[in-house]
Amino acid sequence: MKAYWVKTNRLIKKLFSNYVWDIPNKENKIYLTFDDGPTPEITAWVLNQLEQYNAKATFFCIGKNIEQHPEIFKKVIEKGHAIGNHTFNHLNGWKTNTNEYIENSVQCSVISNQFSNNKPQTTDNQLFRPPYGKIKRAQAKKLRQKGYKIIMWDVLSADFDQNITKEKCLKNVVNNTRSGSIIVFHDSIKAFENLKYVLPKVLEYLVENHFSFETIKN
Template sequence: MKAYWVKTNRVIKKLFSNYVWDIPNNENKIYLTFDDGPTPEITTWVLDQLERYNAKATFFCIGKNIEQHPEIFNKIIESGHATGNHTFNHLNGWKTEDKKYIENFELCEAAISNLQSKINPDISGLKSKIFRPPYGKIKRAQAKKLRQKGYKIIMWDVLSADFDQSITKEKCLNNVISNTQSGSIIVFHDSVKAFKNLEYVLPRVLQYLAENNFSFETIKT
């Protein structure tokens, strides 16, 4: 098993308080997020599952995938979900020179903005103002630059670990249902790598949380 926190440690949240780890509320609102799409067939399957529960989510998209699959990105927007920047090439900020990282972020920003403008002329020029660093790895200088551009850096409270092919699908499900509380930001991946776990987990998570009176909200820009 890979080393990661399923439930983000409180100390980490305090140390990096400039990042958004959760969105506390007293209304049982939670925030489903999906990273790394849009991905043919998988993202559309996710959208179908969400629709069954009238659940809204936030998709942190890779710019390259947006350009390759604009019709899927359009469907995300048209279905009432939110989108966020996940860099153009899924870069690891710790391993990337700052200038290159920001340029890659800007390429994704442009891809999102261009397609949003085509979907609805009324939002021409609108840019999504939320960003999630791939792998959750970003340098302080990189984060500072993005915040100066008006972006919120969205991390997570609960990691499903659907990407981890060494865990069982039952373990992946338990990661979510045993750690979610009001205000939790939960991470899934609409990717080929994660789909073995996601296909089992997502319908059951949606059913469980709906039955326990949670509501599914988007992360506001």
């Protein structure tokens, strides 16, 4: 199993201060995010769970998945959630030529706009999250020059990790969430076994502890 931080190290946040790791505030606002969708059935399930708690989230979508499942993508927007760019083909920036990476990211924005019903206030594709959290400095610089805001995270649920228990996944979130935390989940097939256990319990815990849910703004 590859190593990762559940709670992003403060030094990393300081070294890469051009990226957004959290959004400090005094109102107990937190920011739920979901990567890798839209995914048939799973994304719809996530939307239903969020609706039960009147919770808004930011979905970082893969362009190819938007193209294949436009109706699910439109449903995310209709429910009032924010949209972010996760490249067209879920590229690993460390393993991808910079120009190719930028072109692929822009391609995701194009397809997102195509299916967004022209509602820019809820389909802000200038939010960008690099798949795997891996992006070269040159790639990040060019994306920022194009107006993208690079969104990372404060808390990683690790729902994608099939080697941890669902109980451990839950603890990852509840033990590390603070006001301003950006929390990562995945509306993907790989993560769903953990997600379907964790998400309802996380939402209940956060509400009981007086957190409120906000989308990420550009």
